Amino acid sequence: MNILIVGGAGYIGSHVTRELLDRGCHCTVYDNLSSGQRENLFPEAEFIHGDIHDYPGLIQAMKGGFDALIHLAASKAAGESMLKPEKYSRNNICGTLNILNAASETGIKNIVFSSSAAVYGEPEYLPIDEKHPTMPENYYGFTKLEIERFLGWYEKLRGIRYASLRYFNAAGYDVKGWIKGLEQNPANLLPVIMEAACGMRQELQVFGNDYDTPDGTCIRDYIHVSDLAAGHAAALDYINKSGKSLIVNLGSETGSSVTEVLETARRITGQPIPAKIVGRRPGDPAKLTASSAYAREVLGWKTQYSSLETLIQTSWEAYKANQK
Numbered sequence: 001m002n003i004l005i006v007g008g009a010g011y012i013g014s015h016v017t018r019e020l021l022d023r024g025c026h027c028t029v030y031d032n033l034s035s036g037q038r039e040n041l042f043p044e045a046e047f048i049h050g051d052i053h054d055y056p057g058l059i060q061a062m063k064g065g066f067d068a069l070i071h072l073a074a075s076k077a078a079g080e081s082m083l084k085p086e087k088y089s090r091n092n093i094c095g096t097l098n099i100l101n102a103a104s105e106t107g108i109k110n111i112v113f114s115s116s117a118a119v120y121g122e123p124e125y126l127p128i129d130e131k132h133p134t135m136p137e138n139y140y141g142f143t144k145l146e147i148e149r150f151l152g153w154y155e156k157l158r159g160i161r162y163a164s165l166r167y168f169n170a171a172g173y174d175v176k177g178w179i180k181g182l183e184q185n186p187a188n189l190l191p192v193i194m195e196a197a198c199g200m201r202q203e204l205q206v207f208g209n210d211y212d213t214p215d216g217t218c219i220r221d222y223i224h225v226s227d228l229a230a231g232h233a234a235a236l237d238y239i240n241k242s243g244k245s246l247i248v249n250l251g252s253e254t255g256s257s258v259t260e261v262l263e264t265a266r267r268i269t270g271q272p273i274p275a276k277i278v279g280r281r282p283g284d285p286a287k288l289t290a291s292s293a294y295a296r297e298v299l300g301w302k303t304q305y306s307s308l309e310t311l312i313q314t315s316w317e318a319y320k321a322n323q324k
């Protein structure tokens with residue numbers, strides 16, 4: 001299959017590109033390198049240095065006779081989205097509409113979209129399945145949910161087939177050490193802990209330890225980025241073969257607290273990793289864990305690398321490799 005990967009030089013995008021290359025796909029990465037990195041590009045994949053706001057550029061790129069496109073180019077910091085909604089409107093909504101219109105104009109019918117568990121908001125029950133109400137608590141989650149609605153309309157009106165993948169908390173690095181580029185200015189827990197472990201940051205600030213959880217810190221469902229990448233490949237196969245669209249959770253179905261992640265990181269890295277308890281971060285639910293039963297049932301997808309040990313070990317290998 002000939003696949004266009006929009007945002008394929010990013011943290012998740014580069015892992016998806018690697019997975020598809022390993023499965024024998026011909027891959028073209030389209031990325032403006034604003035957060036993606038050139039060192040995450042693979043020689044076997046074509047590269048177009050392009051921007052999702054450049055409509056003629058998208059049209060030109062999409063005339064490459066692609067069987068499908070995967071869209072991972074977006075802004076994804078939930079906290080930032082509440083301070084800079086314009087950036088998220090422009091990048092996540094306007095940018096995606098450019099992609100949808102260009103795909104429609106050039107006849108690309110199969111689309112895999114990087115969505116998020118942030119569409120669910122405060123959980124009404126756990127684990128969260130795809131039937132859970134979608135009431136996003138932050139503007140980032142709102143943009144992802146709105147894009148899913150646009151996809152539904154383009155399916156009705158233009159016959160696209162889409163898979164919207166609702167990621168829980170992506171973490172880790174590929175076990176083969178292919179991906180070299182570390183996330184820049186991360187806000188997520190794992191990379192922040194890694195930066196504190198290798199002295200790139202003074203300490204981890206723990207956003208509250210007074211939640212209704214066993215150790216008082218928030219619980220999240222951390223999913224290895226290589227498991228996520230396999231989910232993209234499985235979803236591509238599904239829409240290509242079934243001709244049906246799909247909205248599905250990708251999570252490990254295991255919850256880990258901030259304290260558990262921190263203590264495991266201290267043990268694996270052998271580093272002290274200084275940490276300080278500070279106030280809660282607005283909008284943080286106490287606990288978020290996925291049901292991925294639907295992904296198992298429809299895609300035959302299951303996690304392979306999402307143990308806390310592997311998530312932290314592979315992250316540490318990537319950060320150590322960047323210290324040399």
Ligand code: WQD
Nearest residue numbers: 076078116118168169187188189192205206207218220284
């Ligand atoms: C995890 C836990 C924090 C940093 C994010 C975003 C979005 C989405 C899912 C893809 C929380 C705590 C964190 C820190 C901390 N991704 N924490 N100190 O907020 O669950 O969701 O991932 O769609 O990126 O919505 O992830 O890693 O920011 O936080 O104490 O310096 O770690 O309070 O409990 P989150 P996170």
